[in-house]
Amino acid sequence: MNYQGDRTTGFASPVGDNIEGTIDLMSTALDLRQPSRYPVRVEGDALLGRAIRHGDILVVDSAVAPRAGVVVVASVGDELRVCELTQRAGEWWLRSSSPRASPVQVDDDTDVAIWAVATGLVRTDV
Amino acid sequence: MRVYGLIDGNSFYCSCQRAFEPRLKHKPVVVLSNNDGCAIARTREAKALGVKMGDAWHIARKRPESRPVVWYSSNYALYADMSRRMYQVLAERLPAVEPYSIDEMFLDLSDLPGDLHERCRQIRQDVANHAKIPTCIGWGPTKTIAKLANGLAKDHAELDGLCDLTDPVVRQDWYCRTSIDEVWGIGRQTKHKLLGAGIETIADFVALDAKTVRQMLTVVGGRVQAELRGQSCLPLSDIAATRKSIASTRTFGRLLLKWEEIREAIAHYANRAAEKLREDGLEAAHLSVLMQTNPHNGDPWYAKHAAVTIEPTSDARDLIRHATALGCAIWLPGYRYFKAGVILSDLRPAGSQGQMFAFRDPVQSATVMAALDAVNARFGSGTLRPGSTGLKRTWSPRQSLLSARYTTRLEEIVKARSW
Numbered sequence: 001m002n003y004q005g006d007r008t009t010g011f012a013s014p015v016g017d018n019i020e021g022t023i024d025l026m027s028t029a030l031d032l033r034q035p036s037r038y039p040v041r042v043e044g045d046a047l048l049g050r051a052i053r054h055g056d057i058l059v060v061d062s063a064v065a066p067r068a069g070v071v072v073v074a075s076v077g078d079e080l081r082v083c084e085l086t087q088r089a090g091e092w093w094l095r096s097s098s099p100r101a102s103p104v105q106v107d108d109d110t111d112v113a114i115w116a117v118a119t120g121l122v123r124t125d126v
Numbered sequence: 127m128r129v130y131g132l133i134d135g136n137s138f139y140c141s142c143q144r145a146f147e148p149r150l151k152h153k154p155v156v157v158l159s160n161n162d163g164c165a166i167a168r169t170r171e172a173k174a175l176g177v178k179m180g181d182a183w184h185i186a187r188k189r190p191e192s193r194p195v196v197w198y199s200s201n202y203a204l205y206a207d208m209s210r211r212m213y214q215v216l217a218e219r220l221p222a223v224e225p226y227s228i229d230e231m232f233l234d235l236s237d238l239p240g241d242l243h244e245r246c247r248q249i250r251q252d253v254a255n256h257a258k259i260p261t262c263i264g265w266g267p268t269k270t271i272a273k274l275a276n277g278l279a280k281d282h283a284e285l286d287g288l289c290d291l292t293d294p295v296v297r298q299d300w301y302c303r304t305s306i307d308e309v310w311g312i313g314r315q316t317k318h319k320l321l322g323a324g325i326e327t328i329a330d331f332v333a334l335d336a337k338t339v340r341q342m343l344t345v346v347g348g349r350v351q352a353e354l355r356g357q358s359c360l361p362l363s364d365i366a367a368t369r370k371s372i373a374s375t376r377t378f379g380r381l382l383l384k385w386e387e388i389r390e391a392i393a394h395y396a397n398r399a400a401e402k403l404r405e406d407g408l409e410a411a412h413l414s415v416l417m418q419t420n421p422h423n424g425d426p427w428y429a430k431h432a433a434v435t436i437e438p439t440s441d442a443r444d445l446i447r448h449a450t451a452l453g454c455a456i457w458l459p460g461y462r463y464f465k466a467g468v469i470l471s472d473l474r475p476a477g478s479q480g481q482m483f484a485f486r487d488p489v490q491s492a493t494v495m496a497a498l499d500a501v502n503a504r505f506g507s508g509t510l511r512p513g514s515t516g517l518k519r520t521w522s523p524r525q526s527l528l529s530a531r532y533t534t535r536l537e538e539i540v541k542a543r544s545w
Binding site: 032034035036038039040041042043044045046047052054057058062063073075076077078079080081082083094096097098101111115 | 257
């Protein structure tokens with residue numbers, strides 16, 4: 001079963017050298033073999049505004065540099081949180097989706113650290 | 127100039143646990159050996175509470191000082207994947223990396239552009255960020271010196287995890303202050319021999335006449351001395367060459383009396399060993415089985431080992447058949463068995479030798495095993511397996527404190543609350 005649109009038996013296929021193979025998500029957007037990629041299960045619907053739902057699998061990458069506006073997984077004290085990252089006066093802050101919760105500054109001294117930056121999402125129950 | 131480095135994960139197993147559990151960051155953490163027997167990895171905090179390497183868990187955990195310790199069963203699926211990540215981060219940045227053990231890797235740091243200290247600092251930071259493992263790096267002109275430098279980096283907090291022993295003057299200074307038993311390849315016996323001859327520091331040892339060292343400690347000791355003098359005798363190797371043997375040996379979760387139970391365990395070990403064989407594309411032509419009672423609980427001692435030459439195979443069914451037949455022959459009633467195992471040796475590439483009177487059709491066997499492996503690769507190890515390996519497996523090793531396999535099982539990945 002090696003037919004890729006090229007090796008026809010009757011008329012020569014016009015595709016020539018343009019065979020490109022199927023898109024392989026596993027070696028691109030979802031490549032968990034990269035040493036800095038980790039899968040994370042999202043709990044709760046707080047990030048529905050970013051279209052991230054309870055039960056989603058986030059692919060996060062600890063080698064990606066943080067940027068304002070990205071979704072990150074961060075360790076805050078004893079727990080891991082999924083939230084938005086913002087920048088203010090050169091400092092990184094975690095912003096809650098709830099307007100009532102005040103932002104938390106990323107700071108080693110207060111045990112708040114960016115764990116990895118979200119780079120992809122897998123949803124198995126659509 | 128030739129420069130070897132050694133990077134080593136700090137309390138590696140504990141660090142793997144910490145990578146996924148922020149609550150462990152400053153806590154004393156201890157990882158236990160197979161069957162939750164004894165402490166095999168401890169964080170700095172746990173060491174400070176007096177938990178020793180090899181401490182029996184059932185005793186150590188009852189001490190009042192051990193109250194704050196967080197204990198874990200060893201989670202080898204997780205540790206293997208974290209070691210793989212560490213290796214990959216290094217391999218992407220350096221021309222050659224040799225995985226020496228699950229948590230130690232030798233590095234080729236020769237002729238790298240720029241400042242080597244800065245380079246190592248960056249590598250260490252990348253491993254910490256990407257693979258989430260804190261490390262120390264030591265380096266010098268030989269592997270033995272790199273290993274020593276790594277130990278110094280670990281023991282001396284003021285070095286900030288990095289130790290450079292390329293400069294002979296710096297090296298000599300450390301040699302004068304460091305005991306000979308810190309050296310890789312100097313075991314307890316050698317140390318006593320040297321102490322008896324009045325040799326305490328590395329400097330004393332290095333100053334000895336090379337011929338004297340060879341006479342006292344054979345060529346092996348001579349090589350250690352040459353390496354410490356900066357003459358490289360041990361080159362960097364690749365990933366370990368194909369295995370010479372595959373062992374699947376375990377202590378049971380409880381003592382086993384009945385042959386039926388031991389039979390199940392032996393079938394399971396044979397099945398696991400067969401999986402490892404096929405992973406490496408090998409077949410085994412020699413199989414041995416061992417069985418023993420507990421040497422420490424006062425039971426009568428019984429330990430038996432039997433071996434047989436077999437038609438080269440990697441078919442789980444054949445290996446189970448041979449292993450259980452051998453096991454049955456060495457099992458004696460009346461003993462409480464503590465441990466058993468299956469060892470495959472005389473390994474060769476699969477299909478390298480045609481069999482004139484093959485017991486099993488090799489093509490059909492390969493198809494069945496490939497299907498078995500494919501199912502287990504997709505749905506998890508042990509999903510589909512020979513019935514002889516048991517259903518309930520009440521003899522399985524104790525793993526009462528097992529954490530999730532965060533990176534190898536989709537059902538067990540780390541959870542994070544959206545905020």
